[in-house]
Every structure is written in C-alpha cells, then in structure tokens.
Amino acid sequence: MNTKPNSSRPSDLAARVLRLLRPDVQGLHAYAVQPSAGLVKLDIMENPFGLPPVLQQALGERLGRVALNRYPAERIEDLKRALALHARLPEGCELMLGNGSDELISLLTLALDVPGNVVIAPVPGFVMYEMSAKLQGVRFVGVPTTADFDLDLPAMLAAIEQHQPALIWLAYPNNPTANLWDASAVERVIESAPGLVVMDEAYQPFAERDSMAWMQHYEHVLVMRTMSKFGLAGVRIGYLMGRAALVRELDKLRPPFNVSVLNAEAALFALEHAHEYEQQAGLIRSERTRVLRALTQQTGVRVFDSQANMVLLRLPEGCDPARVFSGIKARKVLVKNVSGLHPLLAGCLRVTIGTPEENTLLLAAFEAALQESRP
Ligand SMILES: Cc1ncc(COP(=O)(O)O)c(C=O)c1O
Numbered sequence: 001m002n003t004k005p006n007s008s009r010p011s012d013l014a015a016r017v018l019r020l021l022r023p024d025v026q027g028l029h030a031y032a033v034q035p036s037a038g039l040v041k042l043d044i045m046e047n048p049f050g051l052p053p054v055l056q057q058a059l060g061e062r063l064g065r066v067a068l069n070r071y072p073a074e075r076i077e078d079l080k081r082a083l084a085l086h087a088r089l090p091e092g093c094e095l096m097l098g099n100g101s102d103e104l105i106s107l108l109t110l111a112l113d114v115p116g117n118v119v120i121a122p123v124p125g126f127v128m129y130e131m132s133a134k135l136q137g138v139r140f141v142g143v144p145t146t147a148d149f150d151l152d153l154p155a156m157l158a159a160i161e162q163h164q165p166a167l168i169w170l171a172y173p174n175n176p177t178a179n180l181w182d183a184s185a186v187e188r189v190i191e192s193a194p195g196l197v198v199m200d201e202a203y204q205p206f207a208e209r210d211s212m213a214w215m216q217h218y219e220h221v222l223v224m225r226t227m228s229k230f231g232l233a234g235v236r237i238g239y240l241m242g243r244a245a246l247v248r249e250l251d252k253l254r255p256p257f258n259v260s261v262l263n264a265e266a267a268l269f270a271l272e273h274a275h276e277y278e279q280q281a282g283l284i285r286s287e288r289t290r291v292l293r294a295l296t297q298q299t300g301v302r303v304f305d306s307q308a309n310m311v312l313l314r315l316p317e318g319c320d321p322a323r324v325f326s327g328i329k330a331r332k333v334l335v336k337n338v339s340g341l342h343p344l345l346a347g348c349l350r351v352t353i354g355t356p357e358e359n360t361l362l363l364a365a366f367e368a369a370l371q372e373s374r375p
Contacts, residue, residue, distance in 0.1 A: 028134065031127070039334040040361055042352040045175070045203070045310050047231040049280045049355065051273075059269050063262055072261045079264045082271045083239050087225065090216045094247040099258045101202060101226040101238030102128055105169075107253045108198065108240070109136045112166045120159055121169035122151055124176060124342035126200065129169045141165070144344060149177035149304060149312075151185040157192055166195040172211055173203045176338045176350045178306035180209055190218050198222045198240075203308035205230050205281040206288070219243050227267055229309060231277045237267045284309050288353045294363045298370055312338070315347045318375035325349060327369025333362050 018026065034043055041048075051059065076097065084095050098104035109132040112119065121129045123142030133140035143159045146152050160168070168189060173180050190197050197220060199211035204225055215221045222242035227235060237259065240247065270277060292311055295303045300316025315321055321339035328335055328349075336350045351362060 024134065024137075028131075031131070034334060034336075036334050039329065039332050040354065040358045041334050042354050042358060042362055043334045043336045043350075044233075045229055045308070045352045046233045047229065047277075047280060047284070047309070048353075048358060049231065049283075051276070055273060055276065059266065062269055063265055066261050066265050068261065070261070072257050072259060072264060075261060075264045075268070076259055079237075079259070079268055079271075080239075082268055086271055086274065087223075087239075087241065088212065089241055090212070092244060093215065093241055094244040095239050095241045096247050096251040096254060097259050098238035098240065098254070099263075100228060100236040101200065101224050101240075103258060104224055104238050104240045105129060105200075106132045106135070107250060108167065108196075109133055109138055110253055111250055112195075113138055114166070117166040118163040119167045119169065120156075120163060120165040121171075122156070122174065122181075124149075124174075124338075124345050125169065126171050126175045126202075127341070139163075144342075145174075145177070147344065149174070149179055149344070151181045151189065153182075153185045153188060156185070156189050160189070160192045160194070164194050168193050168195070168197045169200060170197060171200040171202065173207050173307040175202065175308070176310070176336070176341070176345070176348075177304060177312050178203075178308040178310050178350075179304065180207055180307045183209065186211075186214070190214060190221055193220060196220050196222060196246075198224055200224045202226045203229055203310075205277075206285055206309050207307040209307075215242065219246075222246070227270065230270070231280060232267060232270055235263050235266045235270075237263060281309075283356075284353050287356055287359050290356075291351070291353060291359050291363065295366065298367065301370070309353045310350055311353065312345075312348055312350050315349065315370070316374065317347075319347070319370065319373045321347055321349060323373045324366075324369045327372050328362070328365045331361075331365035331368060333358075333365040335362070 080095055089095055105128050113136045118139045118141055119133050120141045122145050130140045141163055143155050204210050211223050215223045224240045227237040288306055292303055295301055295313055302314040304312045315324055321337050325337040338345050338350045339348050
C-alpha cells in the first residue's frame, strides 16, 4: 500500500463521497450553534442556573456508581415511571423517551413517511419540524401566523382541508415567538385534524397553561415535553405522551439504547430535586416580567408577551437587526437575530432570560446597541 501523502487524495475522496450522498442533504443547511465562549449566553433558551454545590457533589457520586459497562436497562423504566408521575400522565396513556425532543420529532416524522403524507405547522415556528420532514422526504406545509403571531385560524383550517395532514405540530408555547396560541383556536384545529396533533410543550415550565386536558379528551392528541428547558439541556431527555396503543407503535422506531445510563441517572436525580428546578423556573418567570418591562420602555421597541424563557422583540423602524445584534455581542452578550428566519420576523431579535445579573447586562447592552443603531 502506498502510504505517501497524496495531496489530490482528500478531494478525490470528498468528490466520491458527495456522489454517494443524497443530493437534497447536500443542499441543506446544518443546524447552526453560535460560538459563545466568553459571552453571556442568552441565545438558545437554556436554564442559566446550575445546581448548588452540595447537589453537584451528590450527583457526581451517583453518576460514579452507574454501571457504564452495561447497556441501559431497568433504569430507563425507572425514569419513565418518574416522568409519568412528574407529568401526571393520565390513565390509558404511555410515554416514550427520546434523546431530546429533537429525536422524537425525527421519529414521529419517520413514522409518517408514507407517500402522500403531509405535516403542517404554523410558521414562524420551531425549525426542526420542517428540517425533519425534509430529511425524511415528507411534505411540510408552513401556515403563516397572524402579524401578532397568533394562529391564523381560517388559514390553518383551510390548510387542513386542503392537505389533510397526517400530523400537525403545535408548539405550545411557540418558539421563537414565545406565546401560547389562543385556546379556542387550538381546539378548532384539533377537532378539524384528520391525523395526529402533537402539542410540543418544550417551554411548559414557564407557561400558564398546558395541553394535558386536550390529550385526555382527544385520542389523536399527543403531548411532547423535554427536560432541556427545565434545566437539563445537556442531558438530552425528551418524552412523548399519548394513548398507549399509539405510543407503543411509535416506540418501535426508537433506537433501543437511545438514552444513556448517565443521562437517565442525571434525569432521575433532577426529578428527585424537582423543587430546586421549580424555584429556578419561578425566578426565570419573575425575571421575564422585569426584562419585558424594561425592554418595553425603549422607544419604538415592540415587545411580544411571553409564556416561555425567552422574549421576542421588534426593533424600531429603520434599525438594522444585524447591527443591533453585533452591538449587543460587542458588549459580550449573545442573543439570537431571528429577523431572517421568516418574513413575519423582520426586525426581530430573541433573547433568552438569564440570571438576574445576566439580564441586567443584557438590558444595558441592548440599550447601548440600540442607541448606536437608531437612524
Ligand atoms: C419548541 C421546541 N421543541 C423542541 C425543542 C428541542 O428540545 P430538545 O432539547 O429536547 O431537543 C426546542 C428547542 O429549542 C423547541 O424550541
């Protein structure tokens, strides 16, 4: 074998591999995670609080005793039981686990990968619904919200009538707009849906209402939650709840060991200390009120109501969102410029609620960046 380095070889290999890959994959944009080293990270709705040192130590000891030489087994069932209790899973329903709810989105889409099937979601919404559909070759139809980001009910009903969707995604609260949909509009959508409706409750710890009653009442409604926004984004635990017969079918698609023993143990530990995370969520909710009020006081800024751990705002007419974003970043705070994600989001930035100190830094950085960018 010739082991001499050959400068033409890597590009030959790359060209050969590219010919083997699906052309549509080559046309996709990878999910972008913004580099954040040295910045106050208020861009992707993480819980800003860690565990107190005594709990960190207790968790470390627990994880040290986990049998890493074994495949995940009964502990996964323990976690499912603990989550069922935590979520008050109704009688007759079951729960399946995902490696984050991202994996559940992908598995649900895979389950519906039948020629002719369509999935629908309001847009702007969570990008992974469309991304998963594209990856699976399932048709995705985005239905624009109203200008105030509520469900456009006539447009949703028309899309349901026209496309007879196999699945409708309703993020409740929605991302990046942070709002809960009007409850009577959700009910009309559920009652008109010919297929499944998945209520994606990633932000449930920060919201006034949830969808459990709809799941109890309507057989075709599933509720998906995640431990990410609760405080375990790094642990990757999502869960999907619905009628047992349906969840059992979907569970067949799950890779058998998709949740690691370390993730399961960390999640069990967190659920045993749920009061700690509930206090954190309470503080985030009260900080949200403070941030919302302070942002509203900036002349010309429109701040949208939030039921999540993020706030969406629209900059005054004539302010360049990229410039304001860079001005905030120059002051060491990272937010998300969502203005290019959808026409309805023109001029919008999304900020995650951080610790009280982080939020104070954000507000000062925002005010300064805004002054610099005013026309
Ligand atoms: C609405 C919504 N659903 C699901 C997710 C994915 O969460 P996970 O971390 O569980 O994959 C997010 C993440 O931001 C989200 O905003």
